[in-house]
Amino acid sequence: MCESMKNAKIRLCVTQDLSDAQTIPLERDQAHYLFGVMRRKAGEFVLLFNGRDGEYLAEITDAGKRRGVLTCVKQTKPQTMPPDVWLLFAPVKKAPTAFIVEKSVELGAAKICPVSTRYTNSDRIRQDRMQAQALEAAEQCGATYVPEVDKLVKLEAMLANWPDDRQLVFCDESLAGAAETLTAQKGVEKWAILIGPEGGFSDSERDHLNTLPFVTKISLGPRILRADTAAAAALALWQSTLGDWL
């Protein structure tokens, strides 16, 4: 078993329930990936998770060309949900957006929320593609959940309907010395982080954000960060101060 576990490097996110001895019929795409692309064979092992039941070691008990069956052997990780922090970001070009999604999953965002702002570079997103990127990142990084990628909404609308019990960290690139410090706030367990678009926030967006009672303004230093760098940096700071890196 020990040797098999070492070799069980492929991790798959599945929709079915996982429990000891549970059998998992594979979907066509999964079977193709596992047997066609990755050349795995019956008797070999993979790791499975579904966002609810933790991670399971599973044996390939049937391997066909376009179908297959896995059988759960035992749980290898308990289910762990990420801390409740959303990442709000203005979608940028294709590659940086993919990067932001991947990094958000690795750095433990609970939900990924594309928002459109005054200077947002694009008004449409490929939500399905971003969700697939999130799933792939979760398979890679050993997480037992896949953060949901929300549909694109206007920042304005999102702020107008902001939940009472959630704090928002506003990464303001124009801050000079006026930054607040991220600290635990009594009774607050729900957070979100807002990263601006490449063109920055408009003056009126910034003014509006500064009046909101649930906003904490932080600085990400004296250099101008790209949106993807800012997302990774802000999530790392949050996780190390308030999240699951403690």
Next chain:
Amino acid sequence: MCESMKNAKIRLCVTQDLSDAQTIPLERDQAHYLFGVMRRKAGEFVLLFNGRDGEYLAEITDAGKRRGVLTCVKQTKPQTMPPDVWLLFAPVKKAPTAFIVEKSVELGAAKICPVSTRYTNSDRIRQDRMQAQALEAAEQCGATYVPEVDKLVKLEAMLANWPDDRQLVFCDESLAGAAETLTAQKGVEKWAILIGPEGGFSDSERDHLNTLPFVTKISLGPRILRADTAAAAALALWQSTLGDWL
């Protein structure tokens, strides 16, 4: 002047000294970029820095096909050196390496040090290409210096000759609960951050690092980070705790 400054979005790193009214003859490549690619014309403005004299607004006073002259108008930023933190990382594939270089500059590393480890994916680097990527990132992010990209050295050799007065932050992905906290250490102003290769450190590398008196072990959370994510996250933590984000 105010209008010109707004439009002066192009930033160039030059080798010449910068001071009021100083004229800067452009190199062939710079002239081609500025006039051929970016279509700038005499009378327009650019921003210049050289790593020593801060940032200057300069007017294009002569624009030829393969040559040109800029004339410094006034200093727009003082010279600011980054905090003294090196980023040591094991070169990975081409795209992640470019990303690590870019992010290191944005996040304020003073020097970028490629190191080869037991499980390093590549044994050669394109130092010239990485240095060019660092320069481009500095032009983009508003920094007034370009971190040097060092030549590739063996991690072993680097540790054997480690300077007495420099602390090393070791980002150990295998840490479970044994992490130390990044805190200021009396009299220590020189730091470095070590990021492992995609395959992780070998057991003997890890054991060796753990015996070194100048090493602080930190954790980057419960998920497995890609090398580029780890570099960005660790630099962000360092800058917000000990660097110039305070």
